[in-house]
Amino acid sequence: MEYAKLGKGSLPEAFGPDLAAEVYERMETELQPIAGIHDLLDQVTGPRAVASSSAAHRLVRKLEMTGLSKYFDEHVYSGDFVENGKPAPDLFLYSAEKLSVDPAECLVIEDSANGVLAGIAAGMTTWGFIGGGHATSELGERLKDAGAERVFESHAEIAVALR
Numbered sequence: 001m002e003y004a005k006l007g008k009g010s011l012p013e014a015f016g017p018d019l020a021a022e023v024y025e026r027m028e029t030e031l032q033p034i035a036g037i038h039d040l041l042d043q044v045t046g047p048r049a050v051a052s053s054s055a056a057h058r059l060v061r062k063l064e065m066t067g068l069s070k071y072f073d074e075h076v077y078s079g080d081f082v083e084n085g086k087p088a089p090d091l092f093l094y095s096a097e098k099l100s101v102d103p104a105e106c107l108v109i110e111d112s113a114n115g116v117l118a119g120i121a122a123g124m125t126t127w128g129f130i131g132g133g134h135a136t137s138e139l140g141e142r143l144k145d146a147g148a149e150r151v152f153e154s155h156a157e158i159a160v161a162l163r
Contacts, residue, residue: 027058033066034131036155041071043159049075051095051108053115056080075099087114089122096122109158111135116146125149127158 012018041048049072052059056078063069063076075098082090096103108119108126111134119126128143128151140151152158 024058027062028065031062031065033068034133034155036131036159037066037068040155040159040162041068043162044071047075047099047101048072049077049095049099051077051091053079053086053091053112086112087117087121089118092118092122092124096124109152110143110148111139113142113146116143116148120147127152127161129155129158131155 050059050063054062056076059078060069060076063072069076075095077091077095077098079085079091082088082094084090092106092108093103096106099106103123106122106124108115108122108124109129110116110119110126111129111132116126116128126148128140128146128148130140130143130151131154140153143151150161152161
């Protein structure tokens with residue numbers, strides 16, 4: 001189907017599946033860890049988890065591909081695990097419970113405004129991260145506006161702040 005023949009707001013029936021296939025193919029061939037993440041995670045000695053809105057199967061695959069799985073063991077949690085996704089605090093509270101850590105003792109590092117809102121609603125210290133490939137020039141301000149206590153451009157900056 002040609003896009004020119006579509007009415008305003010219409011998409012071809014295959015648009016969703018085609019887009020998903022393209023995203024998956026690019027993930028499989030282009031995904032790389034963000035600079036400094038391995039060094040940062042080597043520094044963190046306490047319990048840690050991934051609490052992401054990504055679909056569980058894709059999240060696990062991304063961690064495997066980037067060599068990050070070893071840092072989280074079985075503590076990889078997806079929005080698929082809870083009834084209410086971000087900005088609700090459910091996923092972060094679920095993660096803290098699984099780690100047996102008081103939410104007030106948790107640090108959330110988030111790259112989305114909804115994630116920052118969720119971390120704050122969970123009663124956790126919440127920092128923003130703008131070093132990902134998807135970050136726009138406005139992301140830092142959006143994270144601050146959402147309530148992030150601090151915003152970092154790199155994992156190296158976070159590592160220094162944690163020392």
